[in-house]
Amino acid sequence: MTKRLMRSNDRVWAGVCGGIAEYLDFDPVLVRIAYAFLTLFTAFSGLIFYFVLWIVMPEKNLIEQK
Numbered sequence: 001m002t003k004r005l006m007r008s009n010d011r012v013w014a015g016v017c018g019g020i021a022e023y024l025d026f027d028p029v030l031v032r033i034a035y036a037f038l039t040l041f042t043a044f045s046g047l048i049f050y051f052v053l054w055i056v057m058p059e060k061n062l063i064e065q066k
Contacts, residue, residue, distance in 0.1 A: 006060045014054045 008018030021028040039046030
């Protein structure tokens with residue numbers, strides 16, 4: 001089975017950070033902390049990145065139903 005980047009059910013907001021953590025086999029808390037620092041130190045451009053991933057990444061439930 002190949003790994004796919006999908007939004008996670010382990011979500012705080014939209015599941016983007018949780019999905020990245022599952023794909024990379026990291027702890028979701030660490031990914032969320034890294035995302036927060038990235039957002040703060042890049043003049044909040046991380047928000048744009050998050051919304052783009054929210055739109056582009058498929059939801060895990062929709063893929064599993066097919």
